Every structure is written in C-alpha cells, then in structure tokens.
Amino acid sequence: MQLQISIILAVMVFAYIIAKWKKLSVEVSMLAAALVGGLAGAFVATPPINQLARHLVEGAFTYLDVILVFVTATIFMAIVSESGGVNYVVRGTIKLFYNLRLIALLILMVIILIPGALTGAGSVSLLVVGAPVAMALGYLGVKKKKAAAILFIVAGLSAAAPPVNIWAMILSAGTAIPYVGFELPLGIPVLILGTFSILVLGWKKEGNSDRETALKEMPEITANMTWWRVLLPFVVFFGLVAASRIWPFAYPVLGLPLQFVLAGLTALLVSPIKINILKLSRDTVKKLLPLLATMIIVGMLQQVMTATGVRGFLSFAVISTPLVLLFILLAIIIPFSEGVLTYGGAAIIGIPLVWFLDSIGLHATIVIAGLSLLWPLGDGLPPTALIGRLSIMVSDYKGSYWSFLKSTWLPWLVITAVGILMVIFSARLDFLVKWSM
C-alpha cells in the first residue's frame, strides 16, 4: 500500500509542477494536483471513479463558512474605507502619537491583536483593521514591505491569542482535552512575541519626514466625517461578539458573517457619502477571488488526499519520526502542514502528535499552546499563504512575495524557537495552566 500511495503522491506533485511550468496560477495548479491525484487513485478504486466528482465537490465545502466570513468582513471594511473612515482614524492616530513611537507601535499591535483574539482568525484582524494600521505604519516611516511583515506576524499571533484559538480548539476537540487553561500559556508568549516583532520590524524610521509633513501628505478627511460615524460600526461588530460571550444563551447564534453584515449595514447608514453597495460588493468579490478559490481548492485537495491515502501516509510519516528529530522538524512540519492544508494540518498531524507527546509525559495543554504558535507561520507559506497574501493585499505592497516573506525571518525564528521550547519543556510549564484556571 505504501508504494501505491507514494506513486499517487508523486503523480500529484508532478501535476502541480507541470501546471506551474505551463504558467498556470497557483490555484489552478493545485486543482490539477487534486484532479490528477484523484484519477491516479481511481486506478486502484481509492476513490472509485464514480465517486471522484463527489469527493471534489464535497471537498469544496470544507471551508464554506470561512469564505462567508472573508467576503462579509471585507465588504464591511470596504464600506468603512469608502466612507472615509479609515483615513479619519489614521490621521487621528498620527496626530496623537507621531512623536511617541514606542506607544504608537504598541497601540497598533494591540489593535491588530484584538479582532483575531476574539474570533480566532488572523484574517479577520487583517480584513477589519489591516488597511488602516498599514497606512498608519506607513506614515510612521515604516516601509510597505516591513508593514506587511508586521501585519503578517502580529495577525498570526492574534489568531493564536486567547480567548479563541482555533488550532487549540480543533486539537482539544480531537484529543478530548477541555479547552480550558490556555489563557496564560497563550497570552504571555503572544504579548512578548508581538512586542518583540513590532519593535524589530517597525522601530527603524525610514526617511526624514516629521509629523506635520506626514499629516500634509495624508488624504483629506471626507466632509462631515466624525468619530462616532467611524466608531459606531465597530461598536456594533465588537458589541455583538462581546454580547455572544457575555449573554450566550439570551439570543440565537448569529455567527461572524451576520455580525459583519450588521456592522456593514451600520457603516452604510452612517456614512457621510452615498455608497454604491452593489458595485462595492462586486469589486470586493473580484479582489478576493484568488483567496476564495484557494479555500475551495484546498478543501478539494484535502478530500482527494484522504480518499487516496496520501493524507494518512503523511500523518504516518510524521508520527513515525524519532523523538529528537521530531522536535527539530516541528519547525518545518507544522508550518508546512498549515501552508498545504490550513486548519486541516492541525487535525491530521496535530491530533496524533498531541496524543503521542502526551503519552510520553509531556503536558498536553502546553504542547498545544506551543504548537499553535507555529501554525500561524504556515499561513505565510505557499500554496495557500492565506494570511501572507492578505497582509500584502491590505498593506498595498507591490514587491515580490518572497522578498516580503524573507523580511519576517527574525520574528519567524524567535517564534519557532519559543514554540518548540514550550513543547519540549511543557511538563515544567504546567504552572501556567494552573494559574489560568
């Protein structure tokens, strides 16, 4: 069976390489890998050929809800931006904090951390506050490449931050460990690593502009724009998220997409200028197309990989690795699994890994916390590179993707080291769990 699965895997990789060589997009190349892998599997009835279309279509549903969040959140922010709200906030921040660089950077970090921490999705951080933060960083003298790097790293950390960490939740659900006691094991490293990253990447000021010049360069504020017009839609969104935690049983589940729709409608109502919502929605969907298609195709790829046995084979390879080598390889395996499978990586590799590490006496909660610092890094790796691509999109960086990714090397290494050390020394860090409860 190992040989059969290895051949299917090789065929999939080959199909991807040929498609890329023929200059097809990343998305279509992944689709080619899924299709060809499925067909190769069908030769040995894994899956049966009459089930191949069903597997592809069923796989397309894997991230349907994430797609709804992406679209509604981006439309919401596009409305805020179109109404002049983003400019207004950035101008205010620069006016108040331009000469207090440390505080300005830390405030911007906290602003990125909050939406991701509340929702568990770094993408929400980027879609909601990414653009204004990137602009503010620009006026603070941080180059676009570095701004994109800051957004990527801090948005990743926001997804890992408590109270909601989806990797930890998937692992907890899959390993029957209660999702409790994560506040300090996740909160402390996230705050330390976030501060370190934003200072390393953003402390150096490029160019010699001052506060007045920066303010002059910024676009004019839309007439009649006021603080309450900017704040109200965000109050609605965060209010709904907070209310669902404080009074969870008082009203039915609204879900993030509807919360974004309600915030978007509020933004539309209070906007000082008239907005063509249909055109704006259409343009937003067009802009998001590569991301949405990636989510669809990764789901298809995952389904085909499982139906052919490729996924299980990769999981087997990880679990079979000797312990010391495994600790070292975590730095590659974990982000890579996220890059290929997004959240699927946590289920496929993470669940058996946590069981195994737990059985040799490591502390499961700290292991999960440590691993979940590594997973967000993978959101910058191809083929999916979801958060990486969103980061350069909202920061309007036009250079190559690799030059952006290279600029994240130092925080990347430090986060990796912290994550792996947390796993190795998890048994000694169990006091963090006790203090959280």
Next chain:
Amino acid sequence: MPFIMLIYYIITAYILAMLIWNFIKEKKSVNDMLLYLLVMIPLILRLLRVK
C-alpha cells in the same frame, strides 16, 4: 426554517449573485472564469439545500 438561517441563505445568494455578475463581466482571463465557477459550487449546492 429559523430566521437566522434564512438570513444566511440570503447572504449566500447575494455572494453568488456577485460571483455570477463578475463571471459574466470577465472578458479575458480564463483562469478567473474557472475560479469564479469553482467558488460558486458550494454556494449553489447550499442554496439548493443539497449539501
């Protein structure tokens, strides 16, 4: 059907309409035409209450 679920079908239909509109307007990129169709797949089947 609960009211909130109904709203989700409306949100799904709205996004689908935007995708169809973009698909129709797309003149050149075969890549994008294909991607629009792929993204439509789960939205259509959800609206039809198949999956």
Next chain:
Amino acid sequence: MPKQWKIKVILILIVAAAVITAGIQLYNHRHYRMLLTAGPGVTKVHMLSDYCSGLKGTMADTHVFFLKGKEPGGKMLILANTHSNEPASLLAALIFLENAVVEKGTLIIIPQFNNSGGRNTRPGDGYPLYFEIQTSWGTKKFRMGNRDASPLDQWPDPDVYVHYPDKQLLSFLDIRNTNRTWPGRPNGALMEKVTYAAMELMRTEKVDMTVDIHGAETMFPVTNCIVAPEKAIRIATMTSLTLKAREGFDNHVEPSPSGFRGLSHREIGDFSDTLPFLLEAPLPFLDQPTGPKTVKLLLDGKDPFLLSLAKKNKLFVPYDESGWPMENRVGQHCSAVLELLRQFSRKSPDRSIQVKNVPRYAGIVKNGVGYYYHNPATINKKDLYFN
C-alpha cells in the same frame, strides 16, 4: 458566439457536469431511507419530538423504540449514532432492536440519535457514502454519516461554542456534536434540543441507566473502555472485570472528567437520576495515519500504517494483522450492554431489567453481524420503519 462566451460555455458545462453528478449523489445520501426492523420485543414507538416539540418536522427528529417486559422493573436507554461515523454503535443497537425480548423492566432504544449527523457527510475527510453488511438473505445497506449534524439543519456555527449551562468554551464545530451539547435546552440550537429531549425522556420515563455507544481511534487513550462518572463507576468496574474474566476481552474503565462539559457521561449524571455509561470500541477507520478511507477499512479495521505504529508501541490497544473487525466491535458493545444490565440488576433487584435473545461477543464474532438481522421480506410491514 464571441470567443469568450464559447470558453465560458465549455467551462460551465464541465463544472456543471461535476456539480450535477455529485449533487445527485449527495442529495440521495441525505434522503436515503434506511430500514429499521422492529423485532418481537418492541411494544411501542415514539418520536424524540414527543419530548421536545422544537424537534417536530426537522431532520433531527428520530424514532424511539420501547421494549417493555411483562414484569415491571427498571429502565435502560441505549443511544446509538450519537456520532454517525462510528457505525458499530448503530449495528449493535439494531441487534438489540431486532432480537431482544424483555422479560422484566423496559429497554428504550434510539438507534439514530443524531439523525441529522447520520444524513451528513464529512467534507475534507473522503468517507464513503454507504456501507453494506452481508446477511444470509442479501446485503443490508447503511448510510455512513458524520460526527456533526448537517449545516442544512443547523446553521450558522458560532465563532466559539459556549456550552450551556457552564459557559465552558468549546470548538465552534461542537455546537453540532450531540456529545458536547448535553444537557441541552429547549430553546437552544437544534442539537441542544436533541439532547434536551433525551434528558426529558430520561426524567419523565424515570430511566435508571443510559448507555451511549461510540467508537474511537486506536491512537486515542480513551478507547476500548467504559467511561462513567463517580456514581456509576462501581457498576462499570464490575462490568469490565466480568467481561475480561468471562468473555476474554479488555474494556477498561475511564472516569468521566468533571471539568470537561457537554459529554453524555458527565451531564446525564449531573442533571438527572440516571446512571450514564459511554462505551468506546477501537475504530481504526477514524485514525489519522491510515491508508485510504474505504468501506473495507471501516469493516475489517486492517491497516498497514497502524500495524507499523503498533510495533512502535504508539497505539493504545493491541493491534495485529487481524485488525479490528466490525464483528469484534459490535460484539464488545452487545456484551458490555448486557453485562451492565446484569450488574445493575444485581445491585438493584427491585429495579432489575432482564433481556433475552441478544447474542454476546463470542456469538457475533463467530456468526458475523449480519446473521442477527432479519429478512425484511418476511417481516410484517407494520414492523418496518424507514429513516
């Protein structure tokens, strides 16, 4: 026709062909009518919505079979397909449904507890849609379901699921998992209504013990076991020891953790007088490091990757070339339920429950599961239920 439209039409036709083919298969799966045959012991059939009106008319509603003995006694509830991708539970429950004759007390069986989950497939995990069990009269076909209810019945998910009433935060997916929504509430999400209805059934019918039947990965520590809270642990321990001594298979006892909310073995005991037990039998199909997810793997549990991991001591159950066949798993469940009944009846003679004609482990391993299912062609039509 302009060139761009020619390309568009070709693309539409290709994608439509795939969508229509898959759509028909997925629609048929959701609406496939599975046959439930009521045996001679069944005395009445209710719907779960009789205990919570919010389930009426939904895909979450499901049959509740009562098997009442001639003599009064205690009551046991059997829940199967709480997770519909763990099918040994359903197969064991159907053996009880088709064969059990209750002499004393009452047996209540809900074979498809998460009925919506049984009509759902698992995106990304490449499961087969159906599986078949061989019988002497032909094959009996079953839907392969999912762990979670279908979003067609409960949508949207929250960003994080806040468990009622403890406010413990759980994964967003678990709001559709009927082993995380206990004890439920009448005005909550649909799956909270399902567990609430079962709680109501236990409270109104004064059920003495409930057995929730599951399957778990071989790499999961909580497998091949009986999970029970403090108040039920003595009966669970006696059952485990007796099964090992008399029938030769392991089924250790795991205490129900008090800090992990929403599970049947925790909440049923905390919110009613019923003693809860949860049975786990190894299910290699669910393990991550396996070959393709085929019907064969589901039924015989043989996998070369798991065999290799077993040799490296990375599994929590004994595993060799013979795998973990369905007969063994179903056999374990049937024996464990019968032994729980016996131990309970010994401890509480005034509430004893006596059941006959249900095979035990050795019989099912020898004859196969299908041996105990009856030919529907020979059964009175009023005893056939489709779901």
